[in-house]
Amino acid sequence: MEFERNIQKITRHVPIRIAWISDFPIEWMPDLPLPLQSLPKQHPSTWQVVLLSELEKNPALQIYVIVLRKQVKQNFTFEKNGVVFHILKVPGGLRAPSFFWLDTFLINRVLKKIQPDLVHAWGVEKGAATVASRLDYPHLITLQGLFTWLKELVPVGNYQRFIALCETISFKRIKMATTESAFAVQYLKTKYPKLQVFQAEHAPNWIFHRIQRRPQIQPVRFVCVATLGYAKGTDLLLRALDELAREFCFELVLIGAPNPTFLNSLKSTVSPEFWRRIVLKTDLSPPEVAEELATATMLLLPTRADTSPNAVKEAVVAGVPVVASAIGGIVDYVFPGKNGFLFPSNNLDEFIKSIRAACQHPLFSRGEVDAEALKKSREYLSPQTMGRRFLEAYEKALKLGNV
Numbered sequence: 001m002e003f004e005r006n007i008q009k010i011t012r013h014v015p016i017r018i019a020w021i022s023d024f025p026i027e028w029m030p031d032l033p034l035p036l037q038s039l040p041k042q043h044p045s046t047w048q049v050v051l052l053s054e055l056e057k058n059p060a061l062q063i064y065v066i067v068l069r070k071q072v073k074q075n076f077t078f079e080k081n082g083v084v085f086h087i088l089k090v091p092g093g094l095r096a097p098s099f100f101w102l103d104t105f106l107i108n109r110v111l112k113k114i115q116p117d118l119v120h121a122w123g124v125e126k127g128a129a130t131v132a133s134r135l136d137y138p139h140l141i142t143l144q145g146l147f148t149w150l151k152e153l154v155p156v157g158n159y160q161r162f163i164a165l166c167e168t169i170s171f172k173r174i175k176m177a178t179t180e181s182a183f184a185v186q187y188l189k190t191k192y193p194k195l196q197v198f199q200a201e202h203a204p205n206w207i208f209h210r211i212q213r214r215p216q217i218q219p220v221r222f223v224c225v226a227t228l229g230y231a232k233g234t235d236l237l238l239r240a241l242d243e244l245a246r247e248f249c250f251e252l253v254l255i256g257a258p259n260p261t262f263l264n265s266l267k268s269t270v271s272p273e274f275w276r277r278i279v280l281k282t283d284l285s286p287p288e289v290a291e292e293l294a295t296a297t298m299l300l301l302p303t304r305a306d307t308s309p310n311a312v313k314e315a316v317v318a319g320v321p322v323v324a325s326a327i328g329g330i331v332d333y334v335f336p337g338k339n340g341f342l343f344p345s346n347n348l349d350e351f352i353k354s355i356r357a358a359c360q361h362p363l364f365s366r367g368e369v370d371a372e373a374l375k376k377s378r379e380y381l382s383p384q385t386m387g388r389r390f391l392e393a394y395e396k397a398l399k400l401g402n403v
Contacts, residue, residue, distance in 0.1 A: 015062040018055075018394065019116035019137075021107055021128040024048055024065050026085065028285065033078050036087065039071050043257075045144075046286055047202035047310060047386075048122060054387030056081045064114050066107055068095070068126070086110050096162060100127030104134050111137065118398055124163055129170040138401020140393060141170070142200075143179040146307050149187060153305040154231045171195055175400045178393050180308035181329020198396060200389035203381045204314040207290045211318040215367025216295045220250035220359060223296040223320075225289060225311035226303065228259040233302035233325065233346070235266055238278075240302070240352045242270040245277070248359060253279045255292060293318045297367040298340070298358055302351050306330060316340075316377040321364035323354045333381070338373035340364065 025048065026032065027041045055061055064084045070092040077086050088106050095102055111119070121132035123144035132139040147164035150156060156164075171177065171188070176196040179185055188197045215221070222241065226232040234254075241252055258280065267275060284292070293299070299315040301324040306312075308329035315322050316333050322340035324330050334340045341358055343350035358364040379385070 015060050016118070016394075016398075017114060017116040018061055018063050018118050018120055019111055019114055020048075020063065020065045020120050020122065021131055022048060022065055022067060022120075022122040023126045023128070024052075024067050024085075024122075026067055026069075026087065029080070031080075033076070035076055036072065036078075039069060041283055044286070045122075046205055047144075049286075050203050050205050050383045051386055051390055052083060054383050055390065056083050058387075058391070064116065066110055068103060068106065095127060096159065100130045100166070103127045104131045107131055108135065111135070118394060118401065120394075124167045124170060127166065129174070130166045133170045133173040138397060139174065140397040141174050141177040143177055143184060143188070143307070146184060146187060148191070149307075150231070150305045176393075176397050178390070181332045183328050183331070184307045196396070196400065198389075198393045200393055201381055201386060202308065202310065202313070203383045203386035204310065204317050205286045205290075206383055207286055208293065208314045208318045209378055209382065211290050211294050213319050213367065214295055215297050215320075217297055217366055218249070220248065220365075221253065221295060221297045222250055222300050223253045223255065223292055223298075224300050225255045225292075225314070226301060226309070227257045228254065229262055231303065231305050232256075233304050234259075234262065235269075236302040236346070236348055236351055237300055238266050238270050238274075239348060240355060241277075241300075242274045243352055244355060245271065245274045247356070250297075251277050251279065253281060253292060253296070255281050255284055255289060258282050289314065290318070293320050296320050298323060298364055300355065301325065301330075302343075302345075303327065303330075304346050308332075313381050316369075316374075317381050319369050319374050321358060321361075321367065321369055323351075323358050325351075333377065335370075335373050335376075337361075339369040339377065 025045045027039045028044050066086045068088050068090045070090050072087055072089045075088050116137055119132050119135055119137045119139040121128040121141045129141045147160055147167050151164050171192045178198045178200045180201050185197050185199050224237055228234045298321040303325050306328045312322055312324055312330055312333050316339055322334050324334055325345040326342035327345040334342055336342055341354040343354040
């Protein structure tokens, strides 16, 4: 109740109006209104869904979610669980070339009707942070990826370089941002010393906390949840397991957005026998991913650049052992010898050694983790904790907006 009392002191009215500028995954919502049911599915952004599920329970908040889509025929507004969704039609191919001024115009027109007390902008990837930095409303930016850091580590395309530029410009203008891992907090504080940074971990869905584990150990069942590509280390994953295919029996389940060109480029680098062990699954909902983790022996993620991968978080709260790169925020979630192993990023030999060690570990080889480590992960990464931390962030952002 402390938050509600403080909010009343700051805003003098309840409920407080929070407007999300977000690429919210409406396509994944159940019971979507008929005019929106044919929209193609984008990234599920499950962390936004988790937070909204927590915040919509709070009577001190009125949340509005503003989403831009080029595939809709016209603007569309609907309400679900007390949250108002504004789906705005936007012409294709004009958002980034306009430096997101088109987004700014369309979103600001809706905000004038809402008159929010606070704007919560999610990420820089689709221009949300850029738009928020131009608005007259108090605002808070939540970082979803670090593009200036990413382009230092792996090759990126023109759009990602453009977004890195947007990131640099936006974060020099705004007052406050939230981010996840200790690594990201330190990175932002060093690069943008005037920016107030608040750590709020993005939590996995409750489904992953409540998985009933039944790990498959014969054959070993490796699972990788990631967008397939060089940045996520898919090539390292296949090369490492191809090397280990002669030592023991296993199967590999790849869960993520398909990338046929990249996969086909790797096919000739591994043995045909190993290739037959790969199962590719795409467009899985959170319950379907949870079902895959229920039977996984362990999760493998040899990523070359990740601030706080949701796949690792989902695995550790589910009690799935993790073998992953020691990079970014992963070191906050994987405790070597307790719930998995870490290895130096982009080091194939160490990755192979870590997989081999995990398959010989008394717990990990059975798909089990240390009970205390599991308890610690579930407490730290609970949706309830996420909701509380973002309420605290909203309170701080409102105070800054009133200075």
